[in-house]
Amino acid sequence: MSxxxxxxxxxxxxxxxxxxxxxxxxxxxxxxxxxxxxxxxRGSLLARHCQDLLDKAELKLKPLTESPDGEATFxxxxxxxx
Amino acid sequence: xxxxTLFARPFTVSELTLHIKGLFDEDETLADVWVExxxxxxxxxxxxxxxxxxxxxxxxxxxxxxxSAAARIRTLPQNGDRVxxxxxxxxxxxxxxxxxxxxxxxxxxxxxxxxQLERLKQRLRDEGLFAEERKRPLPDFPRHIxxxxxxxxxxxxxxxxxxxxxxxxVAATLAPTQVQGADAPAQIVAAxxxxxxxxxxxxxxxxxxxxxxxxxxxFNDEQVARAIARSRIPxxxxxxxxxxxxxxxxVADRRAPTPTAAAEFVTPDRAELxxxxxxxxxxxxxxxxxxxxxxAANLAxxxxxxxxxxxxxxxxxxRQRVDELTHRMTLAARQTLSHSKGALKAxxxxxxxxxxxxxxxxxxxxxxxxxxxxLVTSTRHVRPGDAIRVxxxxxxxxxxxxxxxxxxxxxxx
Numbered sequence: 001m002s003x004x005x006x007x008x009x010x011x012x013x014x015x016x017x018x019x020x021x022x023x024x025x026x027x028x029x030x031x032x033x034x035x036x037x038x039x040x041x042r043g044s045l046l047a048r049h050c051q052d053l054l055d056k057a058e059l060k061l062k063p064l065t066e067s068p069d070g071e072a073t074f075x076x077x078x079x080x081x082x
Numbered sequence: 083x084x085x086x087t088l089f090a091r092p093f094t095v096s097e098l099t100l101h102i103k104g105l106f107d108e109d110e111t112l113a114d115v116w117v118e119x120x121x122x123x124x125x126x127x128x129x130x131x132x133x134x135x136x137x138x139x140x141x142x143x144x145x146x147x148x149x150s151a152a153a154r155i156r157t158l159p160q161n162g163d164r165v166x167x168x169x170x171x172x173x174x175x176x177x178x179x180x181x182x183x184x185x186x187x188x189x190x191x192x193x194x195x196x197x198q199l200e201r202l203k204q205r206l207r208d209e210g211l212f213a214e215e216r217k218r219p220l221p222d223f224p225r226h227i228x229x230x231x232x233x234x235x236x237x238x239x240x241x242x243x244x245x246x247x248x249x250x251x252v253a254a255t256l257a258p259t260q261v262q263g264a265d266a267p268a269q270i271v272a273a274x275x276x277x278x279x280x281x282x283x284x285x286x287x288x289x290x291x292x293x294x295x296x297x298x299x300x301f302n303d304e305q306v307a308r309a310i311a312r313s314r315i316p317x318x319x320x321x322x323x324x325x326x327x328x329x330x331x332x333v334a335d336r337r338a339p340t341p342t343a344a345a346e347f348v349t350p351d352r353a354e355l356x357x358x359x360x361x362x363x364x365x366x367x368x369x370x371x372x373x374x375x376x377x378a379a380n381l382a383x384x385x386x387x388x389x390x391x392x393x394x395x396x397x398x399x400x401r402q403r404v405d406e407l408t409h410r411m412t413l414a415a416r417q418t419l420s421h422s423k424g425a426l427k428a429x430x431x432x433x434x435x436x437x438x439x440x441x442x443x444x445x446x447x448x449x450x451x452x453x454x455x456x457l458v459t460s461t462r463h464v465r466p467g468d469a470i471r472v473x474x475x476x477x478x479x480x481x482x483x484x485x486x487x488x489x490x491x492x493x494x495x
Contacts, residue, residue, distance in 0.1 A: 011223075011225050011251075012223050012225075012249075012251050013221075013222070013223035013225065016223065016355075016359075019359075019362055020362065022366075023366055024370070026365075026366065026369045026370065026373070027365065027369050029442055030373075030376070031325075031376045032262045032471075033373070033374065035210045036369075036373045036374070036377075037370070038327075039354040039366075039370075040366055040367070040369075040370035041120050042369075043363075043366040044366065046365065047359050047362060047363045048180060049358055050355070051356065052249070053250075053251035054249070054251065054355060054356060055351055059241065059242065059245050059246050059250045059252065059254060059381035060224070060253045061253075061255075061256060062253075062254075062255055062256070063233070063255070063256045063257075063258055063305065064255045064256065064257045064273075064276055064277065064280065064281065073487070074307050079252065
């Protein structure tokens, strides 16, 4: 399981692309049983991660303003208060 | 006087009117025309359609503004207004008149602005800024979306609503700007540059809700157009309503008709993604279970092969071979034995036929003296009282020689 600990940090695209590649790899080749089980486990977790990102993620919104010296600054932003 | 040609059928009024209408409708100028004039005779019956005339010193043009088109127009004309009307000219058959079917109407003072705008558009097009090959693809799965719009507008609300609904795992950075007024173009340019310089956004949305041509002016600004063209991050515009086209739209990598549509263009469809994920999960488990089944079948096969190759099996096989050899050996021995028996019997038969036994069987006897065993072949060999052994075909018996003697030669005649 520990080798799948990285999944939580993957972006949707990374997880989705890896899942696509993994499914194709599994469908294409006669992989050894151990590898099959490892990929199945990882694929299931990748799919779950993608679903969680679609179902549970909170849109992260921050405002960007540029100060006169050309540096960008981020200020807290609350849509509701505007 | 004109003579009607024989056989030529006269037109009906409808046919002739239709023919004239066809001439109008084929004409490219009449299909897409701006006309400037003064509004008069304006009426708005309960149908909601608006009828008026445009006049100048020398002529009069009947105009219709359908209710649906009127709903999109901000400032409806009044009698006496000088306006610039856009539409197509066609024939109204029932009245036998031609008229302008208006789809856009602006105060006439804007005439000069429109001309400038057209010139700018032409210049930028000539520079290649609108070229199809400049358009970059949008990311399938954006990670970070930059939004250039007013923090107070409905456009931002609409965009955020779509992002939450379709692809909430995205990060969004708002570069707040004014979207109309004198400062708007410079702010929009600065926002585009700041997003390019300071963020890792993979797509930008430039948005504004609907408005009049004056209100959308910032998006027809040359500097804004150039800033969009310069952006290394692909830009999607969602400005105004469906019918509004601004120069920013032409320069952008993709033009969306509204802010909502712009947000939809930059995000994948959630329902499709969920369906794709379900499909992949299904394929994953199907492949895995088939693989496991295959492996189980292989295992059974290998196990069988292994059992065949095991020492136990070899011993069994050797034992079987020993059994087989033993059997064959026994058979061979038995055969040899019976052969020998046969030969022995034959030899014995031959021996037998040469032995005295056969003679004895015919009634002869072998007489020997006891205990010397000396054969008695002559009367002279015995004396009365001698112990003798008489051997016949099936055995022997003992006896004694009697007193009387019968010599061959002294046999009584």
